[in-house]
Amino acid sequence: MKIEKRKLSSEQCEEILGILKARFEKNMNRHIGLEWAKVQAKLEKNTEKLWSLNEMETTGGEPDVITHDTKTDEFIFYDCSAESPKGRRSICYDREALESRKEHKPKNSALNMAAEMGIEILTEEQYRELQQLGNFDTKTSSWVKTPANIRKLGGAIFCDRRYDTVFVYHNGAESYYAARGFRGSLRI
Structure with missing residues (x-):
């Protein structure tokens, strides 16, 4: 797949960030001690990864942050839909x-x-x-x-x-x- 296809419009970025933030706040038990502002800042700097999260969302995965890898300073998202996407x-x-x-x-x-x-x-x-x-x-x-x-x-x-x-x-x-x-x- 070509890189240029891995970009979201500004409206799409806002939409997926809103969905991810709402899910983050609704499921705090999945990521105790993590702050949404830090996650969002990383996402805004990595638009290709935001595109991937949007793909996870549109296929029914309901991605959510599950942990922070302190060694690599990376947030880790998993598909958290109740059933397989x-x-x-x-x-x-x-x-x-x-x-x-x-x-x-x-x-x-x-x-x-x-x-x-x-x-x-x-x-x-x-x-x-x-x-x-x-x-x-x-x-x-x-x-x-x-x-x-x-x-x-x-x-x-x-x-x-x-x-x-x-x-x-x-x-x-x-x-x-x-x-x-x-x-x-x-x-x-």
Whole structure:
């Protein structure tokens, strides 16, 4: 994707900043001790990252700040929608899996969509961190970054929350389901 497409108009910037601020203030338990003014200042200096957050929002991810990395001085956003983002479901794991399907191909793959959006797919560890902040994916599931040894054998892993427990499962990387998408992260 071309860089010039990764810019928002001033109206779009104001709109996404308003959405993010409202979500930040509504969910203070996700980022105890962080101040919105500092987050906003970083966002205003990183308009390409703001574009990525807008992509997360428009695909149903409801991104929110979950922590601040003091070593890198970066704020970390995760998709915090209750269920796997609607605009990112019915996709297989990666491009290789997509190309391996002979028929009934999904429209895209999780890793390809994440790259197009300028975000990273959550790892299993990050997914478990997210689940400490609330109950997510109680009716859906989300692809997570798959270890190379599993992917090399044709598999991919996904997670969900059932029975008040986070489960990790496996599937063929080429599989896709209406209730499975992916969650992303973004460092700013």
